[in-house]
Amino acid sequence: MNTATEANFDGLVGPTHNYSGLSFGNVASLNNSARPSNPKAAAKQGLVKMKALADMGFVQGVLAPHERPHIPTLRRLGFSGSDANILEQAAKHAPKLLAAVSSASCMWTANAATVSPSGDTSDRRVHFTPANLVNKFHRSIEHETTGAILRATFRDEQYFAHHPALPSVDHFGDEGAANHTRFCHGYGEQGIEFFVYGMEAFNNNAAKPAKFPARHTLEASQAVARRHGLSANQVVYAQQNPDVIDAGVFHNDVIAVGNRNAHFYHQEAFLDTTKMKQDLLKAWGDRASQLHLIEVPSHAVSVQDCIQSYLFNSQLLSRGDDDMVLVVPGECENNPAVWAYLNSLVAGQSPINEIKVFDLKQSMSNGGGPACLRLRVALTQTEQAAINPSTIMNNTLFERLNIWVDKHYRDELHEQDLADPQLLIESRTALDELTKILDLGHVYEFQT
Template sequence: MTTIEANFDGLVGPTHNYSGLSFGNIASTGNTSKPSNPKAAAKQGLEKMKALTDLGFVQGVLAPHERPHIPTLRKLGFIGSDQEILTQAFKQAPKLLSAVSSASCMWTANAATVSPSADTKDGRVHFTPANLVNKFHRSIEHEVTGRILKATFNDKTHFAHHPTLPSVEHFGDEGAANHTRFASGYGEKGVEFFVYGMSAFNTQSPRPTQFPARQTLEASQAIARNHGLNERHVVFAQQHPNVIDKGVFHNDVIAVGNGNVHFYHQDAFLDTNAMQHDLQKAWNDAGNTDTFHFIEVPSAEVSVQDCIQSYLFNSQLLSLENGHMMLVVPRECQENPNVWSYLNRLKDASSPIKEINVFDLKQSMSNGGGPACLRLRVVLTNEEKAALNQHTLMNDQLFNTLNQWVEQHYRDQLVESDLADPQLLQESRQALDELTQILKLGSIYDFQR
């Protein structure tokens, strides 16, 4: 049975804007109130999806959410027609309006944690939508995210969908941005690696002091239990509090893994030796015989600040048919001398990483998300791939259809004051209604119900 890893990218929504909502994300707060280009953002994302499809990778699309989200404003006391609610919110609470208009669901690395059937007790692929409780604008996503995932992976024989964890700080969960899977082959038993920022119930344990730790140990442990994972093949490691305080808000900003390779920065983990020991032990116990590669980037060559500026580790590490690996990086890596010099040395070294592929994702990068943020990794057998919603898989026809759809419905400039425009709400709803028909998702949005 052939098993592959598919990447499901979030399609950028029509209200993509720079409101600086993500405290702890340097790029997000640094570009506050600058004009955005939703049309360019969506097309840049589609170009990456199509390029990887053309290289032979399985690529899927996850739909954006309805924004501005009027039901949330109604819950918070705004009344009247949709237009009246927008006007009230803009006058009384403009930052709240910005929050319920965020297109942050584009970063589907935060959509959910996914465990493949090779790792789970019941032999199904398991999904748990992230509660994203640390940021209000993202904490309202999980209900619709769950609907989208169920409409995409819609066969109960092969797919298990769990409810989100309790939406409190103790179980703060940011999804696959803090989860990596290692295995000799995608269909083999793997090691599931969970990285957390703090232990919520152990108040004496280390934690950052300036920026929040968004993932808790307790959340990661709960997901591992719910997914029915073998505890001998699960590793938990703590992200270093100091790098969180420097702006490394998720593990995927400082580390990335795939197959038998863990690529990370020297300062990424609180206890690097324990991380290496635990991963190697779990790797051996799971029956993997390939050499496990720990590729540690020295801070003397690439600083944490270089990592944040370039998003070196917020890259996609993909397996090639020849046994080598390709790193998909944003253009900012090419523009950073330290990072680009290191990458050129890396591909000429003895590591499995032999190819570097550069993409222009400026619109997403300016809001704090690179290639890895934009994708949710889903390992699938042939049967599981055949059982998912085939209309969500990228191909030439879907690429052309979605580009035409973006061209018809998206604006090429958006500023915060535009979010109060009732016409933008109507444009967005019309676009999303058409999208659900293109992707055959059914009625997943509140305005459709």
């Protein structure tokens, strides 16, 4: 009997969650720039989703937010003096830089790393490569702390292998699991790792978007596959359609999602859909009829509707063989075309049998839906037993974290508040306490 399962590790929203319009190419981030945010509501919306999934019987973990504003980065960029002085100088001379080092963007843990389960890797360990997120400055400063938090969560080297991020240059632009899907029969068996990229770095003749950046390269995905010891016949690469990147699909998980034997994607998601299907079916092998390729046509749901509703930024979760539930954001219910499509989907023959809707507006307003907020880690039972148990969601942790949020978080934050030295103190106090709740040890620079 195969007892492996898929755990979801959600990013807990940090105390400095705000809207600064930092992500060129991400429509929601640009549209909501300068709006006040509500960090307390944001954290609680995320916790409600985590708790609901834990209650449904899924293994649900929590990844801690990062230290923000990130004073060490400001020091590296030439600001000096006391922390309060640095904040004041940065606010005065480089306000956008202060916003960048204050972003709570690490909440979107689909971008934290690429994870290869032990069923796929040559040394039979679970491999993690934190994403360098080099395309956006505010995200490029995440990978070191992400690595420390992943090591504090998946500690045992007998089961877990941690790599550093790829070189931080555009050629190896890596956005992690937002562009990575795994197809498999059971989670513990060898699966197919499906890497989606936006451009080729070393081939100037290849297609690429014209307006918005392709954040992720083929070369980055190939490097991750090599490091994780994946066998070539179990890896499939596909290029994103450059036109949808230009329309605002900055990660593939805005237009496709997959789980086990189901690939749910939009007709326009890929540059060459026929090849994508052929390659997946070839890698899948002799049980090809069991692979569900659920293609959503443009006449039913337009690319614009995908971007507005985040239909595909959903969590496709297995309750049993050929029985899946789709976790979508509230915006899907409010979009008539999308909602009609979803209702016909669950009524039809696909393995997707139920839709669950969550209010994640605070994160959605920065372009992050249910799928952005989670990192999937398929684990055998032995590996599951080796995770840091304090990071696993249950009634007690849910209560503790809600009390913790109430104690430390503000319910309104404007861009000018980022210069408030009190916010830095509040944030550090909160995180110091959190490392004790989650038993992480010291993972932040201010703790050393």
